[in-house]
Amino acid sequence: MSRTRIGTPVGPRRRIRIGCGAGFADDRVDPAVELAEHGRLDYLVFECLAERTVALAQLDRLRDPDAGYNEWLEERMEAVLEPCVRHGTRVITNMGAANPTAAARVVAEVAHRLGLDGLRIATVTGDDVLHLVKGTPLVLLDGPDGTLTANDLGDAVVSANAYLGAPPVAEALAQGADVVVTGRVADPSLFLAPLMHEFGWSPTDWPLLARGTAVGHLLECAGQLTGGYYADPGTKDVPDLARLGFPLAEVAEDGRFTVTKVPGSGGRLTPATVTEQLLYEVHDPASYLTPDVTADFSHAHLTHLGEDRVEVTGITGREPPTTLKTSVGYRDGFLATGEISYAGPGAVARAREAARIVETRLTTTGIEFTNARYDLIGVDAVHRGVGSPAATAVEPKEVRLRVAARTDTLVQARRVGREVVSLYLNGPYGGAGATRDVRENIAITSVSLPREQVPTTVTVTVTVTAATTTADDSPEP
Incomplete structure (x- = not known):
């Protein structure tokens, strides 16, 4: 055109x-x-x-x-x-x-x-300043007492972007x-x-x-x-x-x-x-x-x-x-989640019992995990048990249990989800719609870099009928 x-x-x-x-x-x-x-x-x-x-x-x-x-x-x-x-x-x-x-x-x-x-x-x-951050003594801005550095994260660092x-x-x-x-x-x-x-x-x-x-x-x-x-x-x-x-x-x-x-x-x-x-x-x-x-x-x-x-x-x-904030992404284990729904009379009580079962299983069967959460969605998933009594005076007709935990390995993460899904046949009754999911967890921290250490490059290309060709490539100090 x-x-x-x-x-x-x-x-x-x-x-x-x-x-x-x-x-x-x-x-x-x-x-x-x-x-x-x-x-x-x-x-x-x-x-x-x-x-x-x-x-x-x-x-x-x-x-x-x-x-x-x-x-x-x-x-x-x-x-x-x-x-x-x-x-x-x-x-x-x-x-x-x-x-x-x-x-x-x-x-x-x-x-x-x-x-x-x-x-x-x-x-x-x-x-992309990964080469300026990984393995260096740059202090992590949100580390405890300014004692942690990028070097402490080792090979877990996957990205650093100013x-x-x-x-x-x-x-x-x-x-x-x-x-x-x-x-x-x-x-x-x-x-x-x-x-x-x-x-x-x-x-x-x-x-x-x-x-x-x-x-x-x-x-x-x-x-x-x-x-x-x-x-x-x-x-x-x-x-x-x-x-x-x-x-x-x-x-x-x-x-x-x-x-x-x-x-x-x-x-x-x-x-x-x-x-x-x-x-x-x-x-x-x-x-x-x-x-x-x-x-x-x-x-x-x-x-x-x-x-x-x-x-x-x-x-x-x-x-x-005088410095540029730089976001650093690093591998921080795996996040495992499992969910299951309960409905009808006593739904909340059954969901709480299911949570107790999973918590007991996670702590007694050798699964290695940290930071586990047991939330009843629609009851205390946001307020985490500190909601006002008036707000929960009428028991909901349905509730969904969500269990989440962090693990160091993929195998351990899969086992967390399996414990939730196993509630199907191992009580309490009426559990349905169970799901489980595992994903690698990428955590974010920050460091500061002197701005003169971060040069930028502007590259302009032109679309033409047959191909794309480079028209200019000029660094900016």
């Missing part, structure tokens, strides 16, 4: 529109399509990485060198690339996870199938990328990068970078801003959650911005939903640390401009930390 080069805009642009197409790895696809078709966007960002997500992706890549990126990457690109190209919208995503290079090849293949030849696809790499900032993504855009695929880039940095590129913001203009970071922080969780996590039926009602619309921001060159959503989409965007998201995962609102800036949200001012439109001002900032 014929297409218009997106590239770097000619002349200054006073306001741009950025939308969020995903807030986590398994998010819905259709709200992103709605944004691509009707959001009048300059940029569509897919933020799909959590700390454990990267570590699990590294495991996938260890099993298959061509794997390690988000499993929904192809489907998302199939859905949004054509409307994005048609409307002149550029795409930024961290769906590259542990393998941005392989992810970029997938994007190129999708573009070719859609007839979007000539699409410029960039990868940002450098966040949180990169916005500059390499902005560089990819400056090189004309239509799609930018990254690994571990800090969530708000994905949104800050196009603002730095479009408006020429200096990487040391802390107030502007803080405002752009606030844009990213509000948008990064997608449907949380438009009422998804805010909703509490009867208390905080949000309309049409089944087709919740994802948010977008209109950003001016001075960093003033308004958050909104596509008119007619589901959900609700108000000062209340913005307030909840602004405080989400923020330990200190006056000192929100990112690779780009230390943002200060403590004097944020929200103005309700009308239905689903909130302006945000009052954000400022100062220089960022």
